[in-house]
Amino acid sequence: MRFTLKRYRMSEGISVVEIEAPSSSEARTVAEAAGYHVLSVVDARKLGRPRMVRGSRFNIDLFSEQMLGLLDAGLGLVEAIELLAVKARNPADTAILGNILRALHEGCPLSTALAGSGSEPSSLYVATIKSSEQTGDVVSALRRYLAYRGQLNAIRSKTVTAAVYPLLLLLVGGVVIGFLLFYVVPRFARVFDDIGTELPWMARILVHWGGMVDNAGALAPAVGMAGIAASIAAFRHPTVIKHVIKQIYRVPAIGERIRLYQLARVTRTLAMLLAGGIPFATALDMAKGVAGSVAIDASLESASGDIRTGASISSVFEIHQLATEVGVRLLQVGERSGEMAVMMNRIAILYDTELARWVDWFTRLFEPLLMMFIGWIVGCIVLLMYMPIFELANAVQ
Numbered sequence: 001m002r003f004t005l006k007r008y009r010m011s012e013g014i015s016v017v018e019i020e021a022p023s024s025s026e027a028r029t030v031a032e033a034a035g036y037h038v039l040s041v042v043d044a045r046k047l048g049r050p051r052m053v054r055g056s057r058f059n060i061d062l063f064s065e066q067m068l069g070l071l072d073a074g075l076g077l078v079e080a081i082e083l084l085a086v087k088a089r090n091p092a093d094t095a096i097l098g099n100i101l102r103a104l105h106e107g108c109p110l111s112t113a114l115a116g117s118g119s120e121p122s123s124l125y126v127a128t129i130k131s132s133e134q135t136g137d138v139v140s141a142l143r144r145y146l147a148y149r150g151q152l153n154a155i156r157s158k159t160v161t162a163a164v165y166p167l168l169l170l171l172v173g174g175v176v177i178g179f180l181l182f183y184v185v186p187r188f189a190r191v192f193d194d195i196g197t198e199l200p201w202m203a204r205i206l207v208h209w210g211g212m213v214d215n216a217g218a219l220a221p222a223v224g225m226a227g228i229a230a231s232i233a234a235f236r237h238p239t240v241i242k243h244v245i246k247q248i249y250r251v252p253a254i255g256e257r258i259r260l261y262q263l264a265r266v267t268r269t270l271a272m273l274l275a276g277g278i279p280f281a282t283a284l285d286m287a288k289g290v291a292g293s294v295a296i297d298a299s300l301e302s303a304s305g306d307i308r309t310g311a312s313i314s315s316v317f318e319i320h321q322l323a324t325e326v327g328v329r330l331l332q333v334g335e336r337s338g339e340m341a342v343m344m345n346r347i348a349i350l351y352d353t354e355l356a357r358w359v360d361w362f363t364r365l366f367e368p369l370l371m372m373f374i375g376w377i378v379g380c381i382v383l384l385m386y387m388p389i390f391e392l393a394n395a396v397q
Helices: 024-033 060-072 077-087 091-105 110-115 123-133 138-195 201-216 219-235 238-249 252-275 280-286 294-308 313-319 325-337 340-396
Strands: 002-009 013-020 037-043
Touching: 002 024, 013 024, 024 037, 037 060, 060 077, 060 138, 077 091, 091 110, 110 123, 123 138, 123 252, 123 280, 138 201, 138 252, 138 340, 201 340, 219 238, 238 252, 252 280, 252 294, 252 340, 280 294, 294 313, 313 325, 325 340
Parallel strands: none
Antiparallel strands: 002 013, 002 037
């Protein structure tokens, strides 16, 4: 595989090269062995693909990764951003980096410069940078943020990967069923109409369907495509999405795991903010919106108010159901030891491990059940089509 590396060395500045390597980590190792500080590693094949995006958005994660590499190499903050601005290929990125530089030259701290640059950073990112400015350790803040992003997306990536095969099965099964219902069944319906044999009621329903599709002609596929398009548009509507999510929450096993996934995101966020020196109540306020759940956001707001009045963290999390029973016990240990950031991180790892195990178990169970379900539908359609032929053969005998 070929990887495109953006690298830095004092004598050369920033350069972009392509390296042949088995993996991105191997490509990074090769560059670092040659004395370079690697700023980013991207699959060369992805760079050539057209991007289907609505607009140009500043990539905060890539900016943080490149800044971390330059600062680790010994460059100053302003010098590192100047180098990134010179090497930026996107005009929008160049403008944003120019705004950051202008604010830094005017004496603004990096957090303020980022907030007013037009890059639209999250409040978590700005708070992380701001907390590091008090100690002057921006490198550690960037490293914490990048680790947080990687851990936050790990379970999501695993879930998406596990869903690929079931979705492929649904797609193939849907195509096969559609082919049978819209192409094969109408042709069998003509044969059965000519025979005039008395059919079982389920076969009559299928033949009636085939006659309707046959009479509709080319209109039937158009109506089917319009129905699919309308369904997709409906499922993209916010009201429909909220209703579907509410119904999914009511499914006992799945709803519990979705809430655990949301709690894992909140806990991971709190661990990062607490490690940056942000007070616990303030961190709770900043974590709102991370889970994507109105109920959890309301619980976080109530928990923040209770903690400001002097309530213990473990009791507040237990009352507002912001942690599992094991999580509450670990919070009690963290309160006694005073290492709440470490304990929050352990709780997040515990949640992620449980979710990964459940996703693996669910996919192993769901895939064969889905195959059996699709096979059952296809088998029923084929059996109903051939049942009159079997009866006719018996009558002839």
